[in-house]
Amino acid sequence: MKLLSAVLLGLAAAAAVAATFLPFSELLIRLTPDQPQTEFVTTGWSTYFGGTKDEHGPLFGIPIAAAAATVLLGIRWRKVAYAAAAALAGVTGMLFVYLLNAISFHKAGNITIDPGLEAGFGNGIWVLISAVVLAFGAVVVHPDD
Template sequence: MRKILGVVLLGLAAVAAVGATFLPFSELLIRLAPGQAQTAYVTSGWSTHFGGTADEHGPLFGIPIVVMAAVVLVGVRWRKVAFAGAAGLAGVTGMLFVYLLNAISFHQEGNIAIDPALEAGFGNGIWVLISAVVLAFGAVVVHPDD
């Protein structure tokens, strides 16, 4: 039973981590000129969109997340590898969270004088990614020792 639960949790963690890369990690609503509607600036694991325009040099946050998700899946066989994958995924998630927290805080403190009504916050992707880390460590706890 523990083996099945461990496999399911590791699989869910990997799927959640990879799926999170396609969801918004951060969202910023900004008005570039007085009287203009706010434009969404959204960052995911693979791209950045400003309104309808995609940045051709988008962030590649998704690469280390996908690599760690693969390590988590390899951990189905070995508990130490599962732990290493969960720890690596936690590290990548933590670094991304702190980066986004700094960027969001910078914008929320009114450092952009263009739009005093600017809204900045985390997107759903970061919460799904944090959930993937919790699932991965849960899988390590129930993983049967080989």
């Protein structure tokens, strides 16, 4: 069981870090009726508007990477694994709610600018949620200290 737990915790940490490089949210918007839709993408480290990278990235990746590092410490101690899984779940939950709010705002607030606006979650958030599930699965099979 110790090996299974270690593998699951390693996979959870790797998935969480990998998720920071994938899109968390994606927005397709037309700023004026005569322009094509422009893609607005947010990852854990950067925001892109069309082909332009925003100089001031969101840095969502920092707390995710910190939680992922703590998840690895949980390989040795079950209580640390549980606390790390909870921390990763907390960071993921806060990011999910933030993105849900931002996506809803863009859909409601920009309908007059672009009726064809598309806003939604990117695959990064789903990979991050999977990392949380893996981390808690590892806690369940982790042998007691």
